[in-house]
Amino acid sequence: MVSTDDALLRIVDLGKSYRARERTVDALAQVDLTVDNGEFVAVVGPSGCGKTTLLKIIAGLLPATTGDVFLAGRRVTEPPADLGVVFQEYGRSLFAWKTVRQNVELPLRSRGVGRAERRELVAEALDAVGLGQAADAYPWQLSGGMQQRVAIARAVAYRPRLLLMDEPFSAVDAQTRGDLEDLLARLWRRYAMTVLFVTHDIDEAVYLGQRVVVLGASPAGVIAGFPIDLPAERDQLGTRSSARFGELRAQVYAQVRRTPHLEEVAP
Numbered sequence: 017m018v019s020t021d022d023a024l025l026r027i028v029d030l031g032k033s034y035r036a037r038e039r040t041v042d043a044l045a046q047v048d049l050t051v052d053n054g055e056f057v058a059v060v061g062p063s064g065c066g067k068t069t070l071l072k073i074i075a076g077l078l079p080a081t082t083g084d085v086f087l088a089g090r091r092v093t094e095p096p097a098d099l100g101v102v103f104q105e106y107g108r109s110l111f112a113w114k115t116v117r118q119n120v121e122l123p124l125r126s127r128g129v130g131r132a133e134r135r136e137l138v139a140e141a142l143d144a145v146g147l148g149q150a151a152d153a154y155p156w157q158l159s160g161g162m163q164q165r166v167a168i169a170r171a172v173a174y175r176p177r178l179l180l181m182d183e184p185f186s187a188v189d190a191q192t193r194g195d196l197e198d199l200l201a202r203l204w205r206r207y208a209m210t211v212l213f214v215t216h217d218i219d220e221a222v223y224l225g226q227r228v229v230v231l232g233a234s235p236a237g238v239i240a241g242f243p244i245d246l247p248a249e250r251d252q253l254g255t256r257s258s259a260r261f262g263e264l265r266a267q268v269y270a271q272v273r274r275t276p277h278l279e280e281v282a283p
């Protein structure tokens with residue numbers, strides 16, 4: 017059990033209902049989740065179960081209907097300053113008329129970081145994602161995988177206390193996806209970040225997470241959590257073909273397939 021002393025993110029009895037015309041859609045109900053400082057938690061759930069809704073509420077972009085989100089002990093009521101977010105749609109998250117360097121620099125400018133420090137942070141982040149040479153290019157001159165690396169560099173340069181990622185690699189080809197997963201794992205270790213990573217891909221969740229949390233469908237609540245006891249250093253071939261990876265993947269898969277109603281869920 018996670019101790020609240022180390023908790024960076026605390027989600028308590030969170031619920032969200034959308035009202036659309038005469039209909040009400042209950043997207044989330046009774047979501048309780050705690051993420052410790054430095055943890056990498058992957059959240060999986062069936063398509064449409066409310067994963068994006070959950071991230072938007074944590075990011076302060078959408079109000080909850082019930083319950084609370086606390087980041088570093090502070091209730092989230094607006095986008096917190098120390099949060100980084102990487103979305104699936106890299107194409108839309110970068111400014112086409114700004115260079116790679118300017119894109120990465122933007123949140124640092126908004127935060128009032130001085131010019132010299134900005135330069136240093138941007139250069140280090142671009143080097144860390146292997147794009148040191150592409151600083152003066154425009155996003156539209158880069159491949160999809162490279163654009164997503166720019167989005168990751170932008171988040172990393174900002175040194176967020178919590179990095180939220182919403183299916184960040186689902187729009188790239190399989191080879192690039194594996195490379196980006198490994199890049200993220202390296203950055204997580206190097207910068208001791210706390211990451212909440214949402215995906216509908218069970219293999220990706222098990223490969224990346226120290227813990228995998230399963231959301232049930234309609235309305236989504238946390239139905240299971242799995243500590244991932246794979247070695248800290250993972251690699252695409254060795255880890256994914258190991259017996260333990262297969263067992264964990266099967267356990268998570270069985271839960272995702274169950275998608276029970278909340279009343280069936282053990283407390």
Ligand SMILES: Nc1ncnc2c1ncn2[C@@H]1O[C@H](COP(=O)(O)OP(=O)(O)OP(=O)(O)O)[C@@H](O)[C@H]1O
Pocket residue numbers: 034035036041042043061062063064065066067068069070216
């Ligand atoms: N603005 C909205 N108005 C009404 N209903 C909405 C709205 N946004 C989301 N929903 C509904 O809430 C539920 C959860 O949606 P959400 O996008 O959070 O799920 P998701 O798990 O991220 O989906 P996917 O995996 O397909 O991206 C769905 O039934 C969706 O139709």
